[in-house]
Amino acid sequence: MTEIDKIGRFIEAMKTVYGPFDQVSNDEAPGWSFPDDPGAGGHRGRYLWTDAFGVVNFITLFKETAKPKYLTLAKRLVTTVHDVLGRTRDGQKRLDGATDEEPLRGGLRIGKLDAKGHDGDGQYHHYLTLWMFALNRLSIAAGETEYNDLAIQLARSIHPRFLMHCLSGDLRMVWKISTDMKSVLVQSEGHLDAATGYVVYKLLQSTAAKQGHRNGVLSQEVSDYWNLMTRKGSLSPGNDFLDLGMGLWMCHIWADEPWAAKLSGKALVRVEELLGEDSPVMQRSASHRLAFREFGTCVGVACWDVSDYLETRVAALVRFWDGHLDSRHTEDELKPISRVMYATALNAGVARPR
Template sequence: MSKPDKITRFTEAMKTVYGPFDQLSPDDAKAWTFPDDPGAGGYHGRYLWTDAFGVVNFITLFKETGNAVYLTLAKRLVQTVHDVLGRTRDGSKRLDGATDEEPLRGGLRIGKMDARGSDGDGQYHHYLTLWMFALNRLSIAADEVQYNDLGIQLARAIHARFMVHCLSGGMKMVWKISMDMKTVLVPSEGHLDAATGYAVYKLLQDTAARQGHREHVLQKEVDDYWDLMVKKRKGSLSPGTDYLDVGMGLWAAHLWKHERWAERFCDRALPVAGELLSSTRMRAEGARLAFREFGTVLGVGCWDVGEGLRARVDGLMAFWERWLDDEAEEELKPISRVMYASGLIVGGEFFLKTFG
């Protein structure tokens, strides 16, 4: 597929989630209202995972086309998410601990449709770190320190809430906490949450230092994640067998791809990704979740791989280009389309080179 064709498909996929934004003038973009039905999915049209990829994808469009409207839309989407998911579900106030001056001190809601229950609203560590990454990329793309500072604000606000001191004297992480961050809702640990925390928090800290702003601003938090991911649970750096888990693990590792832990993870995870991408040929489309498979595509796209693995990625993308419109679950269409776009043109890596 040619680059212009990829950009066209990328843009069309994003438009199904964020509306007909490709013809906006610079002034129109500053006031653009993102659709909320379905929008990014979730409650009132916002879903943190989808919108984090949305921000990075708008930055990618800016990089690929040179059109500053897309950078404006990335900023607009950030503000929209902070105004919706940074508030209570009724929108009446900011989340506990947050203020208009410090809007992320209360974290960010997931955006689940239900307020409570097994799949109810709350806060996920892996969604929050993805949002921090999006803020970091926007800070570099726009050359505006404030966005990385917002990422640091969020990082500091949530860190202690996801860390639990064990009776043995050590620490563990929890998977999900309540909207007000006061209650643990799921006490198990996310497979690679500590590694992702290390990678993203260190990225925020490194960016702050390179912007001449602050040194070692998140060092304690980075040390906590390192202690969890390497010193106490070496096995946690082994890839799982889930499409999204393997893909996002490869994505997190590529942020520090020259560190030994990341190289080792890549060596283990890329063969697993190859097996997963081969096994999709034997599965019916109705039994597959597009967005999870696009996670593998994204992760592989962050690394230099051989022609064989690249051909498997291309085959999977070609499969979903035939079937994506027929996805049975309406609520999954926004996340699938945004991640499809991310798989077509892997974003974020261009701006990593700014600090190379």
């Protein structure tokens, strides 16, 4: 697939989620309304994880094409997400603690279709940190400090809600909290949540310093995550495609740090095993695989200089899904997240800050 072909497929995949934005002029872009059906596949058309990749992808299109409308669309998507997922499900008010001046003080909803239940709405730490990253990339691409400042606002607001002090005095994290951030919904700790918190919060702090203000603004939070992630046995590559991919992605941001070099080395070995021609996982039919999770691996690998063999295996994975992404094997509710991450797999672009 040539680079021109990749950009074409990239745009077509994004259009299935965000509408015919390629036909929008630079003057029309500020007023563009993203469709909520299918939208990002979540409540009122918004789903935080999908839209975080959507923002990053629009910035990548801006970088690849030099068309200002794509940067404007990234900003419009940010505003739309904050107006939907930064409010209660009925849209009547901002989440608890947030104001018009500080819209992210209440966090952001996941965007689950159901309000309650085992897969109901709430807030996920790993979705929120990914959104912070998207805001950070927009701040740098647009040369506007307000987006990184919003990310810092979100970071400081959610941090004490996901970290708990044990009776022993130790810190621990939780996986999911309620929409109003007042209760814990899932007590277990996400495998890479602490490390991702460290990576993203440190990135926000570094960007703020480069932008000439707020030195050390997240120093305590960064220290907390460091203490959590360096507990004995807490950092290791998983066996899941998405977990491995996002682990590689976060490691590359601070690739010179020993922990990142060690973890990424182990993860790349595991990825080569998973994507190998003789891997049982790769022999499964599309109906027994999840496209978006496998695209996560593609994004992670794209952040590193890897062997020709691994590059060919990633290319083979993308070709496989070229023929199955729109088939009946992909559940309708997963198509938006799969298509947006497919685009990122084709061109990781600004998802690679180094």
